[in-house]
Amino acid sequence: MPVTSPLTRRGALAAGFGSVLLPAGLSAQAPAAKPSELKIGITTFLSGPASVFGVPGRNAAEMLAEEINREGGIGGVPIRLFFVDEGPGIDHLVGEFRRLVQNEKVDVMLASISSGSCLACTPLAEELRKVTLLWDCGTQRIFEEGSYKYAFRSQANSTPEMMAPLLYLLKHKPDFRSLAVVNQDYAWGRDSWELWKAAMDVLKPGVRVVAELFPRFGATDFSAEVTRLLALRPDVVLSTSWGGDLDTFIRQSAERRLFERSTFVLPLAESSLERVGRLLPPGHIVGSRGDHWHQHPRPADPAALQRFVANYRRRFNAYPIYPTYHMAQAFSALRAAYAKATAANGGNWPSDVQLAGAFPGLEFDSPTARLRIREDGQALEPQLIGTTAQDDRFPFPIMDRMVVFPPETIMPPVGQKSLDWIRTLTADAVSRVPDPVRPAG
């Protein structure tokens, strides 16, 4: 629990006069009165195909908020959530972001699932001088191409999320000679392939890319793609697809025995395992967009992980998937930042700028690891990759031969862009891949 102390009369007067007398640009730096409630705006997909992630994210937020409030809130202040749907598009999102900050006076924003949404929200965070935690979006461009004082990310980004499965593949199936990609036709599908292709060309030049397929986002039939892959027989099929698209692709590939001909690499398949069940056979590589899974082999805090999983399952009748852990990370980062900023402010409630100042170098706990936010605002989060296996305890495949990649080994250092860093990689990157860990229990 963070240490708190009530605001003194002198502090309150200073805060009050400060907000009245100082120009708007400086008032953010004035001492802040401890609010009666901490308002948190959360942008997430509540409609459209991406609500398969957005709604579990919202569910986790509501569950965590209740737990935090039962414990007295953050720094003794109960939290209140405001949700915004990313589904209607960027224009709507930007308008709602402004409304929450300017009209509802939210204290912190958590944004977003879509990379496009995050790219739109981070400049707003700066303009409005409102602390904004990027809780789930993947694009690495944000902190590589810009510098932000109020925007931070509490999880990894696309670069480590693609480097980890590639290194895992190179380590565990080094002899593959051909590869086909089947990604959704939108920014993530294209960008993730660009990262993978650049790194693969450096680490294993000469791999023949036999097909680059980008079916329509939200496609409900992959028959033609599966036929093409059956005819081409690539050693490896890569797909960074997710949601219904990935489920359908797995289903149709299984029914037509494509899994018998090629090794699949599915970096986001953790979120589909429970739904596709035994259709996804053993021996294929899956990832979880981070260092989290309900059967994590060596969680930093096993009791915390068990509690989170049990609470989520009891409430929502499903295993938590990666956006729920990302939401938990964001809440954990927020609590840690308020505690740090309050302590640095002599026990007084921090202003926006003081809160923002707490994030660089901030360390916080997820149920599975201790994470750190770098000076550029980007968090260092390990990546968990494994190979599918059957386990009689579960009606769906689990991950075996799991490798937890330390974040420093799979992402560029501060100040370097991902594609530039990838070009500097050598075969050592593969030899440094940690040994696999067996599942617990």
Add this chain to the structure above:
Amino acid sequence: MGEWFEQNGALLGLALLDGIASAALIFMVAVGLNLVFGVLRVLNVAHGSFFAIGGYMAASIGLLMTAVGLPPWASFAALLLAAVVTGAILGPLIERFLLRRVYAEESVLQLLVTFALFMILEDLQKIVWGVQPVSFGGPVALMGTVDVPFAGDVIPYNAYQVILLPVVALLTLGGLAWFLRRTLAGRVIVAVTLDREAATAMGIDAGRVFLLTFTFGAVLAALGGALSAPTASLVPGVGASTIVLSFAVVATAGLGQIEGAALTALMIGIGRSVAVTFEPELEVVVPYLIMVAVLLLRPQGLFGVPETRRI
């Protein structure tokens, strides 16, 4: 050209198989939309919702049948039952209490009303079925695969997709053509389609025709959704992507033309699978390239006839 066929003929054959299977589902949805527009002259955006709800219903009924221990073949009955239940409940309700109030209004208002309905039904789907993908693979597993020889190897195809779906689409096309041209009820519908005023003057109850046609269109869309449930995962938004493609088919076919819808669905289905095989980047735009090409040459659509505009 001959050399190209020698090298790629077998691949083209595989693409045709995929295209036909894909076309069957496209046809099932688009023909209902086309029929409804032909008779009611209302472009129904909520048609995509019937597809989605039909799919969700099929998955729910199919999973329920499996859970209570009914024999595996009952899963086929689940598909049909889902379509009939969805169409027979939603169709009359929507036609009677919503569309009937806007027949006389501007087409823009009609479009907005059906769009609002679409949004409401999207939320209804989320309330009932949640946001996680839903599927029901029973019929596909039951029918197994057929192996098609290819380059000294075989390519397995789902019998469900390459046999059952095209057969159902052909039966629907034949049945519709027979119904509309050989039965009294069908001729009444055609009469209302061709000239509503004259048909009404002859004593035809246009309101009843509208109700039956709209319900039938809803059943067809729901059947398309139900038939897709065994091969695809249903998620929020599936209705939106379906309606966009259906509009492309209807515009290309000619409004109210069922044979046109069949031919257009075939062109789009095959066009997409050929694109995946030979030029994957074009897959997403193929339906719309076909639409643009056809409309440039025949603005009234493939099978449409130019209409005299009444002023």
